[in-house]
Amino acid sequence: MSNKSAATSTTVRTEEPMDHSIDLGHGNSPAAWTCVAIMLLGTIIGCVAFVIGPAATVVFWAGVGVIFIGLVVGIAMKAAGYGVGGSKLKNTGH
Numbered sequence: 001m002s003n004k005s006a007a008t009s010t011t012v013r014t015e016e017p018m019d020h021s022i023d024l025g026h027g028n029s030p031a032a033w034t035c036v037a038i039m040l041l042g043t044i045i046g047c048v049a050f051v052i053g054p055a056a057t058v059v060f061w062a063g064v065g066v067i068f069i070g071l072v073v074g075i076a077m078k079a080a081g082y083g084v085g086g087s088k089l090k091n092t093g094h
Helices: 030-052 054-082
Strands: none
Touching: 030 054
């Protein structure tokens, strides 16, 4: 009795090369940085509460609240013109 392994075929797909010359923005704006900084603070608060244990349940939910506030602040700043391509960030040449 011989043990022969069945030959398997693999289909390899090649994709077109990505054009890296296009500036995508990636959220590099005051609104994005402020949003992320506030949300990071909320995450740190939540992590500290998680380490403390069940006695810090209120502190954990306070951290979740800070994360939500960060999201609201980011959206408000974007609406105010501080997002990517926003009116407050336009270079007027002065």
